[in-house]
Each structure stands twice: as structure tokens, then as C-alpha cells.
Amino acid sequence: MKRKVMAQVLVGIDADSVLAGARRFKTVLVGELARRSLAGAVEVSETGPVGPVGPGVSLVVYPRGEVYAGLEEPEIPLFVEEVLVKGRSWDRKLVPAGKAGRGPAPAPADSRRRQHYGRIVLENCGLIDPGDIHEYIGRDGYRALGEALSGSTPGGVIEKIEKAGLRGRGGAGFPTALKWRYTAAGQGEKVLICNADEGEPGTFKDRLIMEGDPHRVVEGMALAAFAIGARTGYIYIRGEYGLSLERLGKAVSDARSAGLLGRDIFGSGFDLDIELRLGAGSYVCGEETALINSMEGCRGEPRLKPPFPAESGFLGRPTCVNNVETLANVPPIVLRGPEWFRAFGTPGTPGTKVYTILGHVRRPGLVEVPMGTSLREIIFDYGGGVFPGDFKMAHLGGTAGDIMSREALDLPLAFETLQEAGHNLGSGAVLVMNESVGLPDFLACCLRFFRHESCGHCTPCRIGCRRLHESFVRLARGRGYEDELATIAGLAAGLKETAFCPMGQSVAAPIESALRYFRPELEAGVEPGRKRPRRRERGFRPAGMPGAGRT
Amino acid sequence: MNRVLEAVGRHGRDRRRLLSILHEVQAGHPGNYLCPEDLAAAASALGMAVSEIRSIASFYTMFSFRPRGRHLVRVCESPPCHVMGATGVLEELRRVLGVREGETTADGMFTLEASSCLGLCGVAPAMMIDGESFGNLTPEGIRSVIDRFRARAEKERGAR
Numbered sequence: 181m182k183r184k185v186m187a188q189v190l191v192g193i194d195a196d197s198v199l200a201g202a203r204r205f206k207t208v209l210v211g212e213l214a215r216r217s218l219a220g221a222v223e224v225s226e227t228g229p230v231g232p233v234g235p236g237v238s239l240v241v242y243p244r245g246e247v248y249a250g251l252e253e254p255e256i257p258l259f260v261e262e263v264l265v266k267g268r269s270w271d272r273k274l275v276p277a278g279k280a281g282r283g284p285a286p287a288p289a290d291s292r293r294r295q296h297y298g299r300i301v302l303e304n305c306g307l308i309d310p311g312d313i314h315e316y317i318g319r320d321g322y323r324a325l326g327e328a329l330s331g332s333t334p335g336g337v338i339e340k341i342e343k344a345g346l347r348g349r350g351g352a353g354f355p356t357a358l359k360w361r362y363t364a365a366g367q368g369e370k371v372l373i374c375n376a377d378e379g380e381p382g383t384f385k386d387r388l389i390m391e392g393d394p395h396r397v398v399e400g401m402a403l404a405a406f407a408i409g410a411r412t413g414y415i416y417i418r419g420e421y422g423l424s425l426e427r428l429g430k431a432v433s434d435a436r437s438a439g440l441l442g443r444d445i446f447g448s449g450f451d452l453d454i455e456l457r458l459g460a461g462s463y464v465c466g467e468e469t470a471l472i473n474s475m476e477g478c479r480g481e482p483r484l485k486p487p488f489p490a491e492s493g494f495l496g497r498p499t500c501v502n503n504v505e506t507l508a509n510v511p512p513i514v515l516r517g518p519e520w521f522r523a524f525g526t527p528g529t530p531g532t533k534v535y536t537i538l539g540h541v542r543r544p545g546l547v548e549v550p551m552g553t554s555l556r557e558i559i560f561d562y563g564g565g566v567f568p569g570d571f572k573m574a575h576l577g578g579t580a581g582d583i584m585s586r587e588a589l590d591l592p593l594a595f596e597t598l599q600e601a602g603h604n605l606g607s608g609a610v611l612v613m614n615e616s617v618g619l620p621d622f623l624a625c626c627l628r629f630f631r632h633e634s635c636g637h638c639t640p641c642r643i644g645c646r647r648l649h650e651s652f653v654r655l656a657r658g659r660g661y662e663d664e665l666a667t668i669a670g671l672a673a674g675l676k677e678t679a680f681c682p683m684g685q686s687v688a689a690p691i692e693s694a695l696r697y698f699r700p701e702l703e704a705g706v707e708p709g710r711k712r713p714r715r716r717e718r719g720f721r722p723a724g725m726p727g728a729g730r731t
Numbered sequence: 732m733n734r735v736l737e738a739v740g741r742h743g744r745d746r747r748r749l750l751s752i753l754h755e756v757q758a759g760h761p762g763n764y765l766c767p768e769d770l771a772a773a774a775s776a777l778g779m780a781v782s783e784i785r786s787i788a789s790f791y792t793m794f795s796f797r798p799r800g801r802h803l804v805r806v807c808e809s810p811p812c813h814v815m816g817a818t819g820v821l822e823e824l825r826r827v828l829g830v831r832e833g834e835t836t837a838d839g840m841f842t843l844e845a846s847s848c849l850g851l852c853g854v855a856p857a858m859m860i861d862g863e864s865f866g867n868l869t870p871e872g873i874r875s876v877i878d879r880f881r882a883r884a885e886k887e888r889g890a891r
Contacts, residue, residue: 195850195851195864196851196853196854196864196866198864199854199863199864199865199866235853235854235866235867378850379847379848380848381809381810381811381847381848381852382809382810382811382848382852383848383850383852384850384851384852384853387850418850419754419793420849420850420859421850422862457750457751458750458751458754459750459791460750460753460754460791460792460793460794461791461792461793461794461847462790462791462792463847474750475747476747477745477746477747477748477749477750477787478787479786479787479790480790480791481790536852536853538811538852538853538855539811539814539815539855540814544852544853544854544855545853546853575810579809579810609811609852611810611811611814611852613814617814622810622813622814625808625809625810625813626810628808629808629809629810629847629848632847633847635790
């Protein structure tokens, strides 16, 4: 007779915990349970990332829903004894309720726009086994798709997304419904692409969504494809994301076997198949037209817009490119309605945002909070505060984002509020830095990244990033020319105005925000009286030619 | 040569599948790179010019035209890892392996590469050796990571 399951242990498996030994931990735990004849009474399964609970192996134990973090292999017998045999809470490694971003958080001082807690995109992460389609279905998975296909129309789905006010979570914040409408109105066969080429440094939210709840992405894609009338969907995933590729690949093939992809889904006559495409290491491929070029087997350089992809994209077909997080928001909106969604976030940007908190914080990791949450709350409430040292600055939204000083800590983070303040939300990275980080050196590192990743298509970005990198290296050494800051500001403005694609234009963001908040520190890198050498016509006269070396 | 025909067989004679084909061809080469013969074979199989394939492949950092070691060490040097001390880690790797970025150790075991963000920023500074991730690195810990990896890899080779 099968014994009744008394408890369930979910081991958080993601790229970070795997390298802390989570898979081996699970094996040893199962062994220990068998040794105590608890194999039938305690069920051990894998789940996705558990939340921002710190490094190491993390577990969720049901029925009490307790989260344990930072566990090590030698502690397993004690853990089993205390928690699973005696049924006590084991305070030593227990994460206090609310800290893991699940359950009600402590009541905030300003509850005006934050009546609602809980997660949307990550609601299943850390709760279900991402490899098991039944666990997703058991939590209302694929219900939105079933209801849409049987009782709604493509127009009906678009209308729900429009009323919900969903905006693209890739960084630009473009209204999703509008993109879908444009694509749906295009001529010929439509194509849907899920942009999983997450290359913005500091951003790994999409990886954790794909690792923790891959079926949500598949269902979101199915709904989007239904809305725009596409029969083919692609997931363009970056080459480094091995575990995401594995989990999404399994999710797509399981959905196909279950009849949730393929021909005549739910007997509605709607066909959809999803294919995975692997990137090969290029930052600019996160830009939608560059991504499309890459999918066609070309160099991943951006295309001139217009025509926009909605008109002519992949193979000249009307194409809609959506970010992973955007698509993950779609099933719950379709299922629970726009009103429910609008209860989260701000009027201009309803919903939640997934942030990755990193750098000098006590608890680096991933958190989902309502739009409008301030940097202060994210860093100090969820990230556990600055450690070591004191707060100096935060780089918001990845390398192509703004550098925020102390005075920007209380700005509500939403597309419209940040725009008003002259900032951008970006991709969701929050890189926290203490006073040990020198700004010129940090910017030199940012520009080294842009210089390397510039695709070379347009001159402002190809040459501008190189010159800017050189400037910041000089400033970091205290050897800046006396006109260095003016040159930097000019180049940044030039990039913003004239670079060919949004990637090149966004190089200006960290520079301009740094000039705005930290000008004195940059000025300190200038060597008084150091003049820029007079321009030589290098390159026009190869060495040895008459006139070479003369000014 | 065969690996090119096999990869083309799996993906079809479709130049749009070039990246997937090149991924497989490169992984199948003992030198972990795209050799001139493979490029020529891919060009003729797909009806493209070799120069065209080189132009496309050279755009992407994951492809190499130079032979590489059996294991690829990629150290992230993007800002999040930088502020957490990636520079010291990279310097120590250069010392321990005795090579600079882009070079291969004399025994053909490791190639060192500096990389853009690997998406492991939660455990910065981080690196990957082949598909395996290593995080929370310190200069002091690098030698033991490399030694352990080397010992394991040699054991696996011995077992084969």
C-alpha cells in the first residue's frame, strides 16, 4: 500500500543553485530519507528559482510553505531530523516569511498604490516542477488558452491585453496590444518571435522565468500567436542559456504531445508550432530587427525602420517580437481579466516588474514587485540593504540604463514616472554599488562592453564607443584632457541623436546620468592643463610616405 | 567534412539555418573551431561563398576561426562582475593558466576568453568552463577550481 505523503520538499534548481550543488544535494537528501524509511512519506521534487534568499541551495517545505536557504550537504541529516521527522521549524536556515518575496510582505508605510502583493509572472516559480506539464496545468495552466480558443476571438484577446494596459517588459515599454494589432493587420502569413536573447548585463530575469516556469512562456506565445493570427512561433534564445534551452525544449515537446501545440488545438481549428533558435553571442541581437536578421542566418545587424517588423519582418512577413516577461504576463491577464491586472502597479504601467538585484547587496537575486515600487524598497527591503559599505549609486536597467544617485532612490519605478524624471526603466537590472566603486573606472568598463558589442553598422556607435572608452580610461587614471567632459557630453549626445539603432542610442544613458549626478567625480579625473594632442592626419599617410608624422 | 554534411542533413540545405549548422560543426571539431575545410564544405553545401560565411560567423563571438583548447574558460567582464572583482579573477586566471585572453595553454587543455555578460550576475564574479557555471569567484580560489576541473576532466578522458 502506498503511504500517504506527509510532506513535500521542493529543491530550487536554477543555474546558480546547480553550481552550489543543488542536484547532488537532492540525491543525498533522497538517500537520507530512504535510510530513515521516509521515502514514501516525503516527496522530493525539483522546482525553479525560489526567490532572493541568498546563495546556496534553497528549499521550500510543504505543507507549511517554509523556505530554507543556504543549506549544505553535511546538514542534511539534521535538517531531516528537525524539519521532516520532528516537524519543527529549523530556525538556523529558515528564511523569515515575506523575505522570499512570497506571501504577504510586511505592510509598507505608503500603501496607496501597493494594496496588492504576490506575484504574477513568477507565481509558479519555486512552487512547481518546471519539467512536469501536469503541475503547470494543475495551477490553471493552459486554461486561458482553452478559454480563448473556445470562447473568444483574436480581437477579444487583443482587447483584454489593451484594457489591461500591458507594456513590453524588454525595456522600451511599448504597448503590447498595439504591436499585436499592427501585426494582425499585416498582409500574408504572420510570425511570432519570443525574444529570449537576454544579453543586457545584469539581467537574468528571463532566464529564471524560462527555467522556473517554461510552460507559461509557451502558453503566452500560443495566446499571442492566436491574437495576431500566426501559425509559427520561434523562441530565439541566447547560446549561453543551456538550462533554459533544455527546459523550454521539453515544455514545447510536452505541450505538443498533450495536443496543446500542433494542429487544431482544442478542436478550434487553430494551428501553432513553436521552434527554438539558438543565438551565437551578440548583444545587438536583442534588438528586434537584428534578431530577425540573425534568425534568417545573416549577420545580426539592425535593419532600417520603417518598415517595422509588424509590416515586414522575418522573411518579409508581418512579425511580432515580444520579450519573455511580456509573454509570461499574458495567460493570467486573459484568464483573470484586465481589472484584476490593473490592481497591480501604477495607472500608466499596470502590473508587476521582475528585477534582478545584484552587486553590493546582502541578498542578491530575483524579485517581482508591483510597478511603482521605488529603488529604496527594492534595495533595502528586498535586497536586504547595501553590503558591504554604504550606498553610492545604482545602475538601473542594465549597462544601457541610467546611473541613479541617492537622490533618485525614492522615485517610483514605472515607465511614465521615470520618463517624467528623465530616466528609463530598462530591462530590470538593479546593480547596487558602494563607495568602493570609482565612477570613471565603472564607466570605462561599461564602454568597453559597448565598444566590444557595437555591431559596426553605423559610424557614430562604432567610432563613438571607442573614443568614449578611451576617454573614461584616461579619467580613471586621472589623466583626462582638460576638455574631456565636454568631449564626452558631445559624443554621448551625438550617439543619442544619430546612432542607427536603439542599442547605439542608449549608450548615452549611463553617461548622461553620470554627468547629471556625479559630475564632480568625473571632473576629478581630469589632469589640470593637460591638452589634447593636436590632430594628426593619421591613416591618410602611411608611415614612410612624404608628410607622415607631420601635423 | 562529414560533420558538415551531417549537420546540413539535420537542418536541411537552408542558409537560414546557418547558425545552427555552424554551432554543430564547431562543437564536432576536435579543435573546437571552424576550420577552413569545414567552412568551404559548408559553403558548397549551402550554395554560399566562403567569404559570405566568414562574414556572418565572424559577427558572433561564440564562433572561432582559430583552434582552441579542449575546454573553453569564459570569464565575464561586464559591469556587474567588474564591480564584484572580475579584474582580479581574470588576472589570476592568466597567471594560473599561463596564457592571455584568446590564447590556449601549451597542453591544449584550456583556452581563456573574456566574455560579455553570461547571465550569472547573481553570483558575480562568474565564469563558465564549457557549459558549466562557476560563481562567487575569488582570486584565491581560482587555482583550486582549475585544478579540480583538470583532475576531473583527465579522469573522464582516462575512462573513455
